[in-house]
Amino acid sequence: MKREALTIAFAMAVAVLAGSLLIWFTGKSPLEVYGLLLEKTWGSSYGIGQVLFKTTPLILTGLAVSVAFKVGLFNIGAEGQLAAGSFVTALCGAALPASLPGPIAVALCVLAGMLAGAGLAGLAGVLKTRYGAHEVINTIMLNFIVSAMLLWAGNAHFFVKYTTHTQTVSDNATLRDLGIKGSAANTSLLLAIGLAVAVAYFFSRTRRGFEWRAVGLNPRAAQNGGVLAGVVIGAMAVSGALAGAVGANSVLGYKHYYEQGIGSGAGFMGIAVALLGRNHPAGIVVAALLMGTLSHGGLGVAELVPKELVQILQAVIILTVAGTAAYRGRAVKKGKSAVPMKPLPDTGAQSSAAEREHG
Amino acid sequence: MPATGDQPALELRNISKTYGAVAANRQVSLKVERRSVHALVGENGAGKSTLMKIAYGDARADAGEIWIKGERIARHSVSQSIARGVGMVHQHFMLVGTLTVVENVVLGQEPRRSGLLDLKRAALEIRTLSQKFGLDIDPDARIEDLSVGQQQRVEIVKVLWRGCDVVILDEPTAVLTPAEVRDLFAVLRGLVKDGMTVVLITHKLDEVLALATRVTVMRRGERVAEYDAQGLTAETIVHAMVGRPVQQHFDKKAASVGEPRLEIRELHVTGARGIPAVRGVDLVVHAGEILGIAGVEGNGQTELVEAIVGLRGVDRGTVSIGGKPITSEPVAHRYRAGLGHVPEDRHDRALILDYSIQDNLILGQQRDFTGSFGVLDRGRVRQNAERLIREFDIRPPDPSHLVKSMSGGNQQKLVVARELSRRSLSVLICAQPTRGVDIGAIEAIHRRMIEARDRGLAVLLLSAELSELRSLSDRLAVLYKGQIVATLDRQELAADDVLDRIGAMMTGAWTGSTGGAVGSDVAKEARP
Numbered sequence: 001m002k003r004e005a006l007t008i009a010f011a012m013a014v015a016v017l018a019g020s021l022l023i024w025f026t027g028k029s030p031l032e033v034y035g036l037l038l039e040k041t042w043g044s045s046y047g048i049g050q051v052l053f054k055t056t057p058l059i060l061t062g063l064a065v066s067v068a069f070k071v072g073l074f075n076i077g078a079e080g081q082l083a084a085g086s087f088v089t090a091l092c093g094a095a096l097p098a099s100l101p102g103p104i105a106v107a108l109c110v111l112a113g114m115l116a117g118a119g120l121a122g123l124a125g126v127l128k129t130r131y132g133a134h135e136v137i138n139t140i141m142l143n144f145i146v147s148a149m150l151l152w153a154g155n156a157h158f159f160v161k162y163t164t165h166t167q168t169v170s171d172n173a174t175l176r177d178l179g180i181k182g183s184a185a186n187t188s189l190l191l192a193i194g195l196a197v198a199v200a201y202f203f204s205r206t207r208r209g210f211e212w213r214a215v216g217l218n219p220r221a222a223q224n225g226g227v228l229a230g231v232v233i234g235a236m237a238v239s240g241a242l243a244g245a246v247g248a249n250s251v252l253g254y255k256h257y258y259e260q261g262i263g264s265g266a267g268f269m270g271i272a273v274a275l276l277g278r279n280h281p282a283g284i285v286v287a288a289l290l291m292g293t294l295s296h297g298g299l300g301v302a303e304l305v306p307k308e309l310v311q312i313l314q315a316v317i318i319l320t321v322a323g324t325a326a327y328r329g330r331a332v333k334k335g336k337s338a339v340p341m342k343p344l345p346d347t348g349a350q351s352s353a354a355e356r357e358h359g
Numbered sequence: 360m361p362a363t364g365d366q367p368a369l370e371l372r373n374i375s376k377t378y379g380a381v382a383a384n385r386q387v388s389l390k391v392e393r394r395s396v397h398a399l400v401g402e403n404g405a406g407k408s409t410l411m412k413i414a415y416g417d418a419r420a421d422a423g424e425i426w427i428k429g430e431r432i433a434r435h436s437v438s439q440s441i442a443r444g445v446g447m448v449h450q451h452f453m454l455v456g457t458l459t460v461v462e463n464v465v466l467g468q469e470p471r472r473s474g475l476l477d478l479k480r481a482a483l484e485i486r487t488l489s490q491k492f493g494l495d496i497d498p499d500a501r502i503e504d505l506s507v508g509q510q511q512r513v514e515i516v517k518v519l520w521r522g523c524d525v526v527i528l529d530e531p532t533a534v535l536t537p538a539e540v541r542d543l544f545a546v547l548r549g550l551v552k553d554g555m556t557v558v559l560i561t562h563k564l565d566e567v568l569a570l571a572t573r574v575t576v577m578r579r580g581e582r583v584a585e586y587d588a589q590g591l592t593a594e595t596i597v598h599a600m601v602g603r604p605v606q607q608h609f610d611k612k613a614a615s616v617g618e619p620r621l622e623i624r625e626l627h628v629t630g631a632r633g634i635p636a637v638r639g640v641d642l643v644v645h646a647g648e649i650l651g652i653a654g655v656e657g658n659g660q661t662e663l664v665e666a667i668v669g670l671r672g673v674d675r676g677t678v679s680i681g682g683k684p685i686t687s688e689p690v691a692h693r694y695r696a697g698l699g700h701v702p703e704d705r706h707d708r709a710l711i712l713d714y715s716i717q718d719n720l721i722l723g724q725q726r727d728f729t730g731s732f733g734v735l736d737r738g739r740v741r742q743n744a745e746r747l748i749r750e751f752d753i754r755p756p757d758p759s760h761l762v763k764s765m766s767g768g769n770q771q772k773l774v775v776a777r778e779l780s781r782r783s784l785s786v787l788i789c790a791q792p793t794r795g796v797d798i799g800a801i802e803a804i805h806r807r808m809i810e811a812r813d814r815g816l817a818v819l820l821l822s823a824e825l826s827e828l829r830s831l832s833d834r835l836a837v838l839y840k841g842q843i844v845a846t847l848d849r850q851e852l853a854a855d856d857v858l859d860r861i862g863a864m865m866t867g868a869w870t871g872s873t874g875g876a877v878g879s880d881v882a883k884e885a886r887p
Contacts, residue, residue, distance in 0.1 A: 205737075207729040214722065217711045223670060224700065224708040225723035226691030 004278055011320035019313045026305055033304050040300025041293045047300070049183020055292030056185075056249040057082065057263055059192040061270025062277055062284040063199050064117075064242035068135075069279050070203060071235035072216035077124060077139025078243035079267025080146035081117035085244025087150050089113035090251045090258030091158060093169025105173040110191070110248045117244020118237040120146065125236030129229050135236065143267075151260060158258075165259035175253040186253030195242060196281040208234075243267060269295075272318045290317075366429030368393045368525045368556040369445065374413055374423035376406075383409040384420070385580045391525070391573075396547065396557045398567040398588070401577035401600055402797035403767055407560045408450075410577070411527050414558075415447045416440045427525075446518030447527040452510050456503035460496055461485055464517045481520070488519050492549045507655075508539035515546065526550065527558040532566055536655055537825060537862035544570050562600075562798075564593040565826075576600055601798050611809050613849075614833040617646030619682075620697075620817035621667070621786045626676035628659070628666045628841075636662035638841035639676070644786065644817040649808065651832030652821045655865050659841035660821045661703060664790050667819075668700045669693050670708075680786055694723060697785035699778035701792050703821070705767075709774045712763035716753065717744035719762050720777050727782060743780070751776040752803065768800030775804050779811060787811055790821045805831060825858050837864040 020030035041047045061078045068075035075081075092112040096105050124138035158166045178185040203209040208231075214222040215231050223229070250263040273291055277283030291314060298310030369391040376384040383406045391397045399407045412418040414425060416435040425432045427443045440446070454463050461482045470477045482498040489496040494512045502510060511531060518526050528547075532540045547557050547570060561567060567574055567588070574591060576584040576599040584599040598604055621644040630636030637659045644650045654660055665671035667678050669690040677686045680696045688696070702708035710719050717740050721728050728743070730736045744758035751772050755765070762770060771792065778787060789808060793801040808831060812818050822828050828835055835847045845864050851857060 205735060206733045207725050207735050208733060210718065210725055210735055214711050214714070217713050218707075220708050221711055221722065223690065224668065224702060225725070226689070226694055228689060228691075 004283075007324045008276065008321060011317055011324055014320040015313055015317040018316045019309070022309060022312060023305060026309070028304055033301050033309075036301050036304060037294075037297040037310070041297045045181040046183050047296070049178065049180030049185040050296045051289070051292045052178070052180070052185040052189055053183060053249070053254070053292075054295050055288045056189045056192045056253075057246040057266040058269055058273050058288035058291050059189075059196060059285055060246050060249075061243050061266045062273030062288050063192075063196055063270075063281060064239045065270045065274035066277065066279040066281070066284055067199060067242060068121075068235060068239040069274055070216045071212045071231065072219060073125075073128075073232065073235060073239070074136050075121060075124075075139055075236060075239045075243075076136055076271065077121060077142050077240075077267070078270045079264065080139070080143035081120050081240040081243035082246040082263050082267050083150055084120050084146050085113035085117040086247035086251050086262055087154075087166075087258045088116035088244075089247030090166045090169060093173035093252060094167040094257075096170055096173055098170045098172060100172055102172045105170070106175060106248075106252060109169070109173050109252060110245055113247040113251075114241040114244040117240035117242070119240070121240025121243070122233055122237035124240075125233035128236075129232050135232075154258075154260065165255075165257045168256045169252065173252060174256055175248065177253065184254045186249065188248040188253045191245065191248055193285065195245065196285050199242075200281040243270070269314075272314065275318060276321055365393075367391055367426070368395075368428060369414060369558070370426040371410065371414055372424040372426070374410060374420045374425075376409055376413060376418065376420050382580045384413070387423075387577070387580070387582045389414075389575055389582065391556060391558055393556050394551055394554055395572045396551055396559060396570050398559045398561060398571035398574045399577065400561055400564070400567055400574060400596060402562060402799075403795055404579075404797070405577040405600070406580040407577050408529055409580075411447065411529060411558065411560055414440075415445060415527060417447070441521050441523060444523045445525040445527070446521060446523030448511065448514040448518060448529065448531060450529040450531075450533060452514055454502045454510055454513060456501075458502060459498065460500050460502065460505075460513050460516070461498040463502055463513060464498075464520050468521065484520060485516055488516055492519070492546055492553070494546060506539075507534045508536070508542065511535070511543065512546065519550075524554065525556045525558070527560070529560045530562075531559070532561065532563060534656065534823075536865055537858055538866065540566070564596050567596065568593060578602060597798060611831075612813065614648045614812065616648045616833075617815060619643045620646050620680065621819060622677075622679045622682075623667070624677045624679075626663070626666060626678065627674040628662045628671060629674055630659075630662050635674075636841050637666065640838075640841070640843055642819075642836065642843065644819050646785070646815045646817050647812060648833040649812050649818040649820055649831050651828040651835040652819065652838050653825060653828050653835060653861050653865055654821075654838035656823060658838050658865075660790065660838060662841075663838070664700070664703065664788055664821065667693075667788060668698065691723075691726070694781060695783060697783050699781050699784045699787040701771075701774055701778050701787070701789045703790035703794070705770055705774050710762050710770060713761065715759045715761055716748065716765075716773060717741055717758035719773060720744050720747055720780075722777070724777070724781060747773075747776040747780055751807075766797070767795045768797045771796045772800055772803060775807055779807060784816065786817045786819070788819045788821075791823060792820070793822075793824070793827060801827075825861060828861075829858065835861070837861060839865060839867050 023030040023033045041051050061082060064078045064081070065075055089109045089112060092109045093105070096108065120142055121139065124135050124142060127133040127138045128135050154164065154166065160167055175186045175188055178187065178189065203213060211222065211227045212231055212235055214225060215227055246263050246266060251258055255262060269291055273284055273287045276287035276290070294310050294314050298307045301310065367390045371387060371389040374384050374387045375382070387406070387410055389410070399411065401407050409418060413420045416437045416439055419435065425435055427440070427445055430443070432439055455466070461478050464485055465478065465481045470481050485496065485498040488494065494516060496509065496512055496516055502513065505513065515526065531543060535543060551557060559571060568591065571588045574586045574588050574596065575582060576596060578600060586595070623640055623642040626637055626640045627635065628637035640663060642650065652660060662671060666673050669688060673686055677684050679685060680693065680698060683696060685693050685696055706712065711722060720743060721740055725735070728736050728740050741758050747753065748756045748758065753772050753776060754769050762773065775792065792804050792808065796804065808818060808820070820828065820831055829852055832852065833849055835852055836843045837845045847857070
């Protein structure tokens, strides 16, 4: 745990240095830019609220990716799953009778969104177990299919005329904001944290969690231990459900309708969050907070440097974390060559393994 | 410095090497005289392979000197070793299956004539070497068409063709049948007679006694003893290897055989490549007996076990436990019906290396340790581990220790402990239960298997070690190309020449008489 933290800290330091260099190239002062970044994010209540708002979906997608990772799967389709989930959440919210008590309405809408995400990712799982089609390909393809389908379905049936958004959800299905100075932060943050706790509990305490991790670490031994191949479908479905819950934040908590492209980007960023968070729910919350800070801060420093600079910063962090993970994996391997070992059980090694297969 | 005849072929002085916190070699010195067969013996992890890798230049020592034929090698590398005539045959062959023998032999040192590859001359040279040492190698044969024994001879040719006269062999007999072992030994004797030097890494003592002129014993990275092979006994070597006297043979009671427990009828199973691997096997294992299955690897053993356990589908036939058909039951149901399974490769099928000892001890029984709401009962998981660690002497005795940093022997003891602790156990499948396990652990595992039998379990034992099969089995079946070609009862197993007979059956060359030619060309077809 301590070494993990050191790794991350080292990666951050490298990223900050690399970022400084880039800022310096653009002719600005790194100190000034970083100062502004902090000021715009953690320097005001509004900033903090906006950071939390941006963090919420990243916790959910980070969890989604990490659950799949734990079971040895790479769900690269959180993007599509969160879109489908948000869409269904919005439709559900608009269709529910206004007389329904608020908590029930919200729960139904979130569940509907999670089910949509679960169905989509579960389909990728079925394709894998039944036909051996790799989940990376499946989920990427489904991203495109979902994106096209939603646009078509919206235009044909659900979008309000002359717009690209659906009808507004009924009032009882909206989530309260957290009351942080006009920011968009809302109670879905609590849902996200609750789900993080649930995922942590599931993997560390339950029998299924034990079996799922076993499949991720050594599927052949798990099979010999009586674990059925169906866990792949289950794990993909849970992963998709977590991504599908993003609609709680963007739809129920903020826009109150589904809009073309809402929440996009969080799905892919979830991969980075899971990687940075070492697949551990607590790590993921922290990593989401960091990435949330950078995404909101990117808007804040736009007056000094191009917004893309912050994206580069994010990329450098991811690369250094992945790099140090791989380096440490090798070091460990060298040290104990008598014992055959996977380079690293979690994140870095798995994502790079998936890339190797398809690169 | 000119090399003269009386300097040692190979000399290591005070070699030390650590991997991380583990000292693989500690101040090891070794002198290999010319024209000798020098055996390097020791348990797994004793540091034999590391030492020879260092001698070969494949690994660098932290401290110490390497002398080849009287010349100190300062900056050591593999190419330097080969240039000075030291070659190595690795345990896992380094051959390209789709290339021919001659292509494999010249790989990396391709002979050229006016810039073009000249394989003709090399092929001729290989043929000459092959004839001279009785290797029986066709330079134009493709590697993948050769048997394991033939592939090994290609590795030897590779070394000879490069002009080496010191040949290091790492566990050369691990994959060979008894007849192939004899052929190999004949070849090695021929090499020594021709003036060459052989270094043999092994943990099989009968080989040492049959072939070696000098024996060095290693234990825990140190050289603990060195003997002249003349008049040496296996007991002496074992004592030095393990550091204490070891019981190698068991006086086991005659089996008191009960009712049939595991019944396999007309079983047909397709292997990984879509080729029939098990072709009509009939087997019955009774309560209170150990049924051994002998066979060259790749003759359907893996598929047979996988079909029994439920890891692989069955084409035809039935498997039943205690009279109850389980042919299409999922794995977990079979365990509940009374099955236990020690897989042939513990890292592949038996263990999650990144799990702790206690978690691995419940793998496959996780349902029995689940309380309400699907939550694992951590307290009982730990108790279970503490009990089994004590009973089976698993080391380190720490339930939360990760399995990946345990020795092979302790990992295997863990697997055996787990399978024997199954609640409704009545049939135990043991595939290669002592592979890559040190002598101390082998002794413990064998004792447990006999205890299980005496307790009334039906035990199916698959092994590549004929001596293990012979000492444990009450009955023995020989599997060849997916079929049971012979079954031997206890009396037949006691015969002196039984190992030769079994060996011949395993290669399909058995004609009813003992010994006989070994048709390795038939054996290879059955390999996956």
